[in-house]
Amino acid sequence: MSMRGEEQRLRLITLRPDLIEIFLCQKLRTWPPRAFAAPGMGFMTFASFIVHADRDAESDGRIHVACGLAARFNARLIGISAAMMDLPVIDPMGYAPIDAEMIAAERQILETDLKVAAEKFQRIADEKKVKTEWRSNLEFPADMVCRHARAGDLLIIGRGEVEKSTGPQRVIDPGDVLMQAGRPVLIVPPGVADLALAHIVIAWKDTRESRRAVADALPFLAAAGTVSVLELCGEDEIEGSKNAVADVVAYLGRHAITAKSEVRVLNQNDPATEIIAFAGQQGADLIVAGAYGHARLREWVFGVVTYELIKKSPICCLLSH
Secondary structure (H helix, E strand, O other): OOHHHHHHHHHHHHHOHHHHHHHHHHHHOOOOOHHHOOOOOOOOOOOEEEEEOOOOOHHHHHHHHHHHHHHHOOOEEEEEEEOOOOOOOOOOOOOOOOOHHHHHHHHHHHHHHHHHHHHHHHHHHHHHOOOEEEEEEOOOHHHHHHHHHHHOOEEEEOOOOHHHOOOHHHOOOHHHHHHHOOOOEEEOOOOOOOOOOOEEEEEOOOOHHHHHHHHHOHHHHHHOOEEEEEEEEOHHHHHHHHHHHHHHHHHHHOOOOOOEEEEEEOOOOOHHHHHHHHHHHHOOOEEEEEOOEEEEOOEEEEOHHHHHHHHHOOOEEEEEO
């Protein structure tokens, strides 16, 4: 390399301290640098998380999970809350009995709820001493989260169970977020308030969505205590599945992530049940999987496995579409 090229490279390293280790590794002919394998260093990390916060008790757990992850990865945490006003129904003749005082009162209630959510979010975040932002508005929550997904690396939401929430106008539909946000989504089930990343199970299927999910989960996988790659297949697909899983394990190894492979024949249980059972047997606290779905009549229709993982998994799921 010329002297001019070396000067330019050193100037870049001065501007980007995280490149120093990569530069030294190249000089010493050692690879890969730890910067690619350790959270908080180099490129393979999360710099910002977005969590959907609400005033209801169901959001407490995911706020705690989000704060714990933000502290662990030294990332900024953005809290988002939104609620849509329950507008009156318009009759077939186009008449809607709108009462200005009623609308004003409804707006005041929602703004108060958003303030309560903000206070709860900040209180939990202060306990973890994480860097935070707060954003709220009167609109459908999924619309707001998808729009502000531009500011985060990972979105953290709940299952979207209307019957356990403060109302349908305040609930996020996971389908809307998964299919439209363009970001990986961490689904936190009720009762979970911590994500230690002790053991991660990758529910592998040789599809675009699975490949995207593994790439999106690399910072978590690098920080995990144990990683297992599981593929469920038919009896006549065992050899091909073993080869595919071996490739995934090798790919992770090139990122300094050690993973175990597991290929199982799918018998009578549905795939989601088998995945959840395997994760339970391994003591896993996170499932990584591709999210499958398509649009139909303005609604997102999930594949069966994706739907069952969201609704039934007792542990967190990182899903990518």
